[in-house]
Amino acid sequence: MQAKRTVLVTGASRGIGAAIALDLGRRGYDVGLNDIAAQRAQTEGVAQQIRAMGQEAEVFCADVSDKSACAAMAKAFLDRFGQIDALVNNAGILIAGAVEGLPEEHWDRVMDINAKGSFLVIQAFLPAMKARSYGRIVNIASIGGKHGAPEQAHYSASKAAVMGFSRVLAQEVGPLGITVNCICPGIILTDMGRVNLEDPAVREAWQAKTALARIGAPEDVAGPVAFFCSDDSHFVTGQTLNVDGGIVFS
Secondary structure: OOOOEEEOOOOOOHHHHHHHHHHHHHHOOEEEEEEEEHHHHHHHHHHHHHHHHHOOOOEEEEOOHHHHHHHHHHHHHHHHHHHOOOOEOOOOOOOOOOOOOOOOHHHHHHHHHHHHHHHHHHHHHHHHHHOOEEEEEEEEEEEOOOOOOOOOOOHHHHHHHHHHHHHHHHHHHHHHHHHEEEEEEEEEEOHHHHHHOOOOOOOOHHHOOOOOOOOHHHHHHHHHHHHHHHHHOOOOOEEEEEEEOOOOOO
C-alpha cells in the first residue's frame, strides 16, 4: 500500500489549478488548495469534491506574492498534513496591455504573482522538503514564456523567469532529493485563457496552428503535472514540458 502523499496546489479555485487538484485527489493525494481570500468559496467547493473522493483536503488562503503569508501558509499546511511531498505553483494572472502604454503597476503585479510568487512559496516549503530529503516541485509556466504574443510582454517575461528560475533551482536542490520541473500549457480554455479566444477568428487560427486541431482543456494539463509529482519522474529535473497540443516544438 502506498504511503500517504500530500500536495499543495496554488491558484486552485478554478481552471488549471482546480483540474490539477482534483486529478491528484483522484490519484490518492491529500490536497492543500491555495488561493486568495476572495476565492475562498470557490476553492472550498473544489476541496469538497476531493473530500468526496475519500481524500483529505484543506483550503489555505494566501497571496503568494506576500512573503509572510507564504510562510504562514507553509506552517499551517505542515501542521495539518505533517509533510509536503509535492508542490504545484500554478497561481498566475494576465493583464493584457501593449508595452508603450503599460502601467508600471500592471507589470509589477504580473511579475509579483507569476514569478516572485513561485519563488516565495518554494522558499517557504524548502526546509520541510530538505529535512526529508524528498520533494517534487512543479512550476506552471506557459508557451507564452517561449514565444509570447502582442500585449503580453509582461506575462511572457514572468513565465520566462519561472523557467529560468526552475532550471537553476533544480541544480541547487537536486543533491537534496528534490526535483524541479516546469509545465508550459498552450491555449487552454479557462477564464484567463479566454483572453486569447474571445474573437472566433482568433480561436479558429489557434486551432489551425495546433497539431491536434483543438483548444486544450484544464484537464489536459493535469496528467503531465501528476507525472512530475510522482516517483515515475525521479530521474527528471530541470525540464520544461510543452502541453499545448502541438504548437511549440522546442
